[in-house]
Amino acid sequence: MATRLTARRFAAGLAATAAAALLAIVAGLALGSVPVDFAAVLAGDPGARTIFVDLRLPRVLLAAIVGAALAVSGAALQPTLRNPLASPEIIGVSGGAAIAAVLGLAFLPAGALASGLVPVVAFAGATASSLLVFQLAHVRGRLDPYTQVLVGVTFNTFAAALILLVHALVDLRRSHSIVFWMMGGIAIEPYPVVALAALLVGAATAVLLREARSLDLLALGDEQARALGADADAVRRRVFLASSMLVGAVVSLCGIITFVGLVVPHVLRRLLGSDNRLLLPASFFGGAAFLVACDAIARWVAAPAELPVGAITALAGAPFFIHLLRRGREARGGLL
Amino acid sequence: MAKRGFSRLSGARLQVLLAAALLAAALAAPVTAGEAAEAAPPGRVVSLVPAITETLFALGLGPRVVGVSSYCDYPPEARSLPKVGTFSEPVAEAIVTLHPDLVLTSPSPGNETSVRAVERSGIRVAVVQSEGGLGESRAAMLAVADAVGEHEAGLRLVGAIDARIAAVGARAAALAHPVAAVVVGREPLVLAGPASYLGELLVLAGGRNVADPVGGRWPQVGIEFLVAAAPQVLVDLSIAMGDSPRAGIDAPSSWASLSSLPAVASGRVVTDRASLMLRPGPRLGDAAEALFEALHPQSPAGTGAQAPKAAQ
Numbered sequence: 154m155a156t157r158l159t160a161r162r163f164a165a166g167l168a169a170t171a172a173a174a175l176l177a178i179v180a181g182l183a184l185g186s187v188p189v190d191f192a193a194v195l196a197g198d199p200g201a202r203t204i205f206v207d208l209r210l211p212r213v214l215l216a217a218i219v220g221a222a223l224a225v226s227g228a229a230l231q232p233t234l235r236n237p238l239a240s241p242e243i244i245g246v247s248g249g250a251a252i253a254a255v256l257g258l259a260f261l262p263a264g265a266l267a268s269g270l271v272p273v274v275a276f277a278g279a280t281a282s283s284l285l286v287f288q289l290a291h292v293r294g295r296l297d298p299y300t301q302v303l304v305g306v307t308f309n310t311f312a313a314a315l316i317l318l319v320h321a322l323v324d325l326r327r328s329h330s331i332v333f334w335m336m337g338g339i340a341i342e343p344y345p346v347v348a349l350a351a352l353l354v355g356a357a358t359a360v361l362l363r364e365a366r367s368l369d370l371l372a373l374g375d376e377q378a379r380a381l382g383a384d385a386d387a388v389r390r391r392v393f394l395a396s397s398m399l400v401g402a403v404v405s406l407c408g409i410i411t412f413v414g415l416v417v418p419h420v421l422r423r424l425l426g427s428d429n430r431l432l433l434p435a436s437f438f439g440g441a442a443f444l445v446a447c448d449a450i451a452r453w454v455a456a457p458a459e460l461p462v463g464a465i466t467a468l469a470g471a472p473f474f475i476h477l478l479r480r481g482r483e484a485r486g487g488l489l
Numbered sequence: 490m491a492k493r494g495f496s497r498l499s500g501a502r503l504q505v506l507l508a509a510a511l512l513a514a515a516l517a518a519p520v521t522a523g524e525a526a527e528a529a530p531p532g533r534v535v536s537l538v539p540a541i542t543e544t545l546f547a548l549g550l551g552p553r554v555v556g557v558s559s560y561c562d563y564p565p566e567a568r569s570l571p572k573v574g575t576f577s578e579p580v581a582e583a584i585v586t587l588h589p590d591l592v593l594t595s596p597s598p599g600n601e602t603s604v605r606a607v608e609r610s611g612i613r614v615a616v617v618q619s620e621g622g623l624g625e626s627r628a629a630m631l632a633v634a635d636a637v638g639e640h641e642a643g644l645r646l647v648g649a650i651d652a653r654i655a656a657v658g659a660r661a662a663a664l665a666h667p668v669a670a671v672v673v674g675r676e677p678l679v680l681a682g683p684a685s686y687l688g689e690l691l692v693l694a695g696g697r698n699v700a701d702p703v704g705g706r707w708p709q710v711g712i713e714f715l716v717a718a719a720p721q722v723l724v725d726l727s728i729a730m731g732d733s734p735r736a737g738i739d740a741p742s743s744w745a746s747l748s749s750l751p752a753v754a755s756g757r758v759v760t761d762r763a764s765l766m767l768r769p770g771p772r773l774g775d776a777a778e779a780l781f782e783a784l785h786p787q788s789p790a791g792t793g794a795q796a797p798k799a800a801q
Binding site: 185187203204209330341456457 | 711719746747
């Protein structure tokens with residue numbers, strides 16, 4: 154995608170993805186396991202208000218935040234790690250969050266579980282594991298992208314094994330909640346929690362957006378990038394830490410949601426080109442649009458039952474992923 | 490390469506999905522015995538299912554039960570018996586070591602290989618089908634009775650249970666029928682549907698089940714559906730089922746945050762006697778009375794509410 158990024162294309166790309174996000178949010182608020190009478194909501198009918206204000210709106214907002222966080226971190230990690238398969242799940246942070254959450258679900262007293270302590274524990278696990286992977290991925294004082302991928306993947310595998318072990322040892326009650334946590338899904342959280350997530354995701358996204366120009370330079374190789382004024386190592390550290398924060402915030406609240414962080418940046422790269430100054434904010438909006446839409450489908454398609462959102466994202470994501478692999482063989486450079 | 494850590498997690502997820510399915514199966518009631526024909530009375534019996542264990546004791550065969558699953562906690566005598574794993578994951582070696590001449594279980598994908606291994610070692614295995622309605626629960630108790638050569642006692646047991654359920658129905662007929670929901674799981678939200686024994690008992694005890702229009706045994710619904718259905722009585726069995734969900738509005742204590750639910754606003758969320766209601770066995774009469782009391786707290790409580798040993 155050698156097309157130059159003009160101000161016009163930048164504005165058009167951003168406006169289109171932002172409009173898609175807005176449209177998805179409207180659809181997400183309109184759809185659900187029961188139809189909502191919006192006149193009744195405005196008139197203050199308690200049942201309709203509960204459904205719309207307490208249940209549906211915070212969930213749609215959280216889906217937007219989570220989708221945006223996963224997609225923007227995937228978009229930044231792919232060029233940073235020079236790996237088209239890079240996605241927020243592979244840097245090891247989700248494994249750490251999962252271990253902590255599962256240990257919490259297995260061993261915390263029931264009262265602590267009820268008070269919503271698990272996301273706090275999971276976030277602590279995410280932080281600890283990101284610092285650990287960060288240390289382990291350093292080779293001769295520099296953050297090595299290949300080591301980083303391998304350490305992240307290995308750490309996740311280790312985490313999965315530990316989770317299987319814990320799951321096998323706890324009683325049926327605890328194992329049921331572990332299963333459910335592992336499936337991932339958009340939680341219905343109180344508004345202060347949604348606001349906190351928005352704050353964390355906003356701050357980390359700002360860090361990534363500032364690196365957009367440097368990420369473009371990284372594509373030229375570390376030496377070239379340095380000659381042009383971008384310290385590849387420093388860029389990688391900042392992207393890694395900001396991504397860790399994004400993934401930590403998201404996984405602690407919603408478990409592991411797949412494919413958003415991998416697929417959305419690839420789609421947008423094909424549609425809008427690989428200039429990261431546009432791609433990163435476009436992925437932010439595109440990820441929000443995709444996950445809000447998937448969650449709306451999950452809540453609506455089998456109503457009154459609700460499907461796990463992971464099923465919808467993967468159903469949409471897996472065939473595309475295969476397609477991408479096949480296309481990538483023919484036009485390799487186009488992926489990143 | 491990058492996907493590997495991922496697919497490991499997906500493997501774990503499949504495992505957990507399976508476990509969830511097993512949980513649902515464990516809830517369901519047993520139906521017909523594989524070999525329903527009346528057999529020679531066994532001397533040593535192992536039961537892998539809590540409701541089957543209760544049935545054996547109710548038939549007066551408690552002294553012959555030599556091993557149970559780790560979930561078999563009723564009657565109290567069952568707790569001190571040797572444990573042979575769980576319904577979904579029985580340990581073949583632990584079963585064989587007890588030298589039973591009959592093993593009673595219900596089908597489950599998790600226990601199939603172990604149960605087959607036990608059968609190959611020459612021990613008689615009776616598989617009592619798992620389904621979910623009141624009729625199936627009855628059939629399961631009769632099948633267990635037949636498998637242990639107690640056909641007549643089985644008929645008496647089921648007759649006594651039916652009489653108690655019918656008495657509850659007769660009392661409820663004249664009373665108001667509040668809209669009610671029986672919640673068996675919070676994450677995801679699972680209700681007792683019209684085809685489950687709990688759905689049938691709820692209606693018999695004088696409730697209008699919010700899950701009736703959805704149908705099925707254990708329908709999963711969105712929380713919005715429950716709010717829209719506006720139940721006046723909420724029977725929450727999810728804590729006994731072991732849900733300890735993520736956070737916020739889904740936490741067990743937090744029905745309070747759904748104050749627009751009539752059941753919550755009027756303090757009619759019932760969580761006690763949950764483990765009783767989750768056993769489709771000899772205590773079904775008690776379960777019917779517990780539901781009646783939840784639906785009609787003002788009305789005189791069920792008579793003789795605590796007799797599990799219905800027929801002996």
